[in-house]
Amino acid sequence: MFLSADEVKAVTDRLLARCAADACEIHISGGEEQSLRFARASATTNMTTAEVTLRISAHVGGRVGTVTTSALEPAALAAALARAEEIARMLPVDPEYVAPLGPQDYALSNRYDESTGRLALEALAQAAATIIAEGGRRGVDTFGCASSGRRFEALATSNGLFAYDRRSEIELSTTARNRADDWSGWAGGSEHRADRLDVGELARRACDKAAYQQAPVDLEPGRYTVIFEPAAASELARWVLNSLDSRAAEEGRSFFSKKDGGVKQGERLFSESFTLRSGPDDPLSPEGAIGWEGVPHRPRVWIEKGVVQTFYRSRAYAQRTGAEAVPHPRSFTMAGGGLSVDEMVAGVKRGVLVTRLWYTNMVDPRSLLLTGLTRDGNFLIEDGRIVAPARNLRFNEPLGEMFSRILALGAPQRCWRPLGAGGVAAAPPMMVEGFTFSSKSSGV
Amino acid sequence: MAPQVLLRPQDAGQSHMEARARLYDLADMALAAARRAGAAYADMRLGETRREFVKAREDRLETFDERSNLGFGLRVLLDGCWGFYGARRLDAETVLEAVERALANARAVRPIQARPIVVEDLPVVETAWAMPMGVDPFAVPPGAKADFLLGVAAAARDAGADFCTATLSAAREERLFANSAGSRIFQTRTRVHPQFDVTAIDKARGRYATRESLVPGRGAGWDSVLSCGLVEEAARAAQEARRKLHAKPVTPGPRDVVIDPTNLWLTIHETIGHSTELDRALGWEANFAGTSFVKPHMLDRLQFGSELMTIVADRSQPGGLSTIGFDDDGAPAQAAEFRIIEKGTFRNFQMALGQAHLIGLPQSNGCAYADSPSSFPIQRMPNISLAPNENRCSLADLIGGVEDGLYVVGAGSWSIDQQRDNFQFGGQLFYEIKNGALGEMVRDAAYQGRTLPFWNALDGLGDKTTYHLAGTFGCGKAEPVQVAPVSHGAPAARFRGVTILNTARGEV
Helix, strand or coil, rough: CCCCHHHHHHHHHHHHHHHHEEEEEEEEHHHEEEECCCCCCCEEEEEEEEEEEEEEEEECEEEEEEEECCCCCHHHHHHHHHHHHHHHHCCCCCCCCCCCCCCCCCCCCCCHHHHHHCCCCHHHHHHHHHHHHHHHHHHHEEEEEEEEEEEEEEEEECCCCCEEEEEEEEEEEEEEEECCCCCCCEEEEEEECCHCCHHHHHHHHHHHHHCCCCCCEEECCCEEEEECCCCHHHHHHHHHHHHHHHHHCCCCCCCECCCCCCCCCEECCCCCCCCCCEEECCCCCCCCEHHHHEEEEEEEEEEEEEEEEEEEEEEEHHHHHHCCCCCCCCCCCEEECCCCCHHHHHCCCEEEEEEEEEEEEEEEEEEEEEEEEEEEEEEEEEEEEECCCCEEEEEEHHHHHCCCECCCCCCCCCCCCCCCCCCCEEEEEEEEEEEEEEECCCCC | CCCCCEEEEEHHCCHHHHHHHHHHHHHHHHHHHHHHCCCEEEEEEEEEEEEEEEEECCCCCEEEEEEEEEEEEEEEEECCCEEEECCCCCHHHHHHHHHHHHHHHHHHHHHCCCCCCCCCCCCCCEEECCCCCCCCCHCCHHHHHHHHHHHHHHHHHHHCCCCCEEEEEEEEEEEEEEEECCCEEEEEEEEEEEEEEEEEEEECCEEEEEEEECCCCCCCHHHHHHCCCCCHHHHHHHHHHHHHCCECHHHHCEEEEECCCHHHHHHHHHHHHHHEHHHHCCCCCCCCCCCCCCCHHHHCCCCCCCCCCCCCCCCCCCCCCCCCCCCCCCHHHHHHHEEEEEEEECCCCCCCCCCCCHHCCCCCCCCCCCCCCCCCEEECCCCCEECCCCCCCCHHHHHHCCCEEEEEEEEEEEEEEHHHHHHHHEEEEEEEEECEEEEEEEEEEEEEEEHHHHHHCCCEEHHHHEEEEEEEEEEEEECCEEEEEEEEECCEEEEEEEEEEEECEEEE
């Protein structure tokens, strides 16, 4: 259920007026979403959903009780508020209690397009038909998912804060597999405006990668020069961004912790070409206005030229340490360079081009050792050209070291993210040297 | 906006039974409208999912959140096309709108429905089922839960941990399944999972170690939380994290391993649970969750593992997170009592409605789940477990058969390829085995392998005295992602020649 700012404010004003606690905070989010999936050129599942969620937090004597509900009826909301107050009264006092925020200065958000938000399922079916037709022409099977919708998020407190943000979204991804079922390709994109998503180009890209007649080759585990396409580069960069937790670093349980108890802020830890930024003003991957706990998202530089500039920090931890509360970034852009993927390939004696990654997981946060696999479009590069599809491989790579071995970057591109991910990313194609593949995978 | 059905009497002054009766009325109305509009089949899930999440960190209760989602999902089959509409509302106006929207969706996908959807008839049932539960976790006062979690954190810190986070997750699903054939099934199930993670720091050496709890999530009540021994385990875990800080690094290379069920459940989940899902084998998840190396032509032919290996699916194990009377397609739990692997040979896929005929079988074996009433039901796992050895075999017997190896306890970092072949699993604790006896703790270890060689290297299986039912609240699959609870039981088991990785050095 998509609510306007006025509709939300009517609900929050009514609830705040009933609040008998010391203070109250109400977070409301919701929206409408539709999606369809297809496999081997035929529809499998589809859905349209409408939902709204209210999270009511009552503050009583330095204690906070929270009730989350999907009901909007006044009687149900009044009961939820009373229950939140009741819970708060039964909890121990929080030694790090933080009161709800007062009015904040939020950035203007520019992530909403009415026509995208109101797309009908027919439009997604048409996009799927375009992909299926391209697969038919190229002699490959196509699989995919298309989703679109619009969402809102709002926060109101008894201390005078009211904030409202909204976004529209469309995402499309497709996997193409050859008829021998031994090779695949993938392409995907997500945008806030449907007219920025080129369905035909995505379909061609996925089918181009899959439509290899040549049998894939097995590569031996070892260290390779690797070119990551933007989808893969953004996934690797997000792991670094997610590790920039101030508290973990200061408590000695992070890659960014120093042996003596300090944090590695202001030190060069990565290649000079590695820069991560975020902000509501980002042209490629704009951040929302309202950050975690209601703290406004601002333009921020997290890592600049390989040097950590900013850590994220909760309000309670910020209060305890006397530092600024910084919300965790949900969207980001990794800065790029001037080389195209073709130019990078031309400069590689022997290496691998990676389309996307799968099942990445942190093995050792101390070294940012990440494991995962390549997927849907791995290619062997020899003497400056792609010579064969190459079967997938598992990697075990310390990201701290990997982002110190960047050889080249291309132009950042907005990358695919599923609708429910709550954030987007832009990253460039990235070439690194000495990337460690540790074992073979037959998975195609 | 029309008033909606609220399941809990305190919400709207109506009795629970009256609220439940309204669900039946809404279902009758929607399904009749769908049939009148030409749907060949329609089904619906309606109800409420309640959740609770409580989190303590050191001496602070950080979060206490009670959550409730009401809603429904209507699925119609029109001219061989599915159409679905779901909403977090329960009122007549929204339900009637859903009929139109679901039918419109079915018409919208007709141009890309090259292969019509065909569903089989399932038994028509009118019944109710409720998971046995001791003390209702949602009736326990918040203060008691806060005290319990703060007690866990205190026990860990008193025993030497620098940090401890303790959490409690609870959920209750109250759901009516109704379909156009006449089935009406009302089910209630409850689950709880208390957890912690402790951290020990050695700042001088710039090193830290963690140890996560081994207590599994259970389909059970608050009494299981109190009796699971979490406070005692937290104290033990703090000492083990301290030992881990100063343990010697593991030597990488091929080793024999004895795997505790607290670790093996996750390996079963990833390598067997997901690889034997029919929708994956058919390619329906190819774009995201992945396909499978297991193909339909391998039924009754594939030697998945050694003869010691029998993998059983069920929806009846006490405490199982997938234990239930009927699945979300309305298929009875008895259908989900089958062997996926029998003495090493692959015997059955897991299936949901509309899939069995694609491999020449008559009907679903009861493996459907929707993670909320407003989600499209898809194939998900029942409880999937490794059957224990019928002959006597203790943990000591398994360890006694290893000259130079490792004993692995607790699940750690995990990753597997999208066809469920190449995997890598960490753990909470690794111990050396030397000359048939348990030795020193080692750190920085993980094991890596390929699914078929790994299960064919199974040469020792513990008996029922080593059996343990574990599981997760959070298995993700599909687009949009749906999250399902599932349990996996296993005895301790021994595998030969498994590749051990030193994660600190990234070496195999």
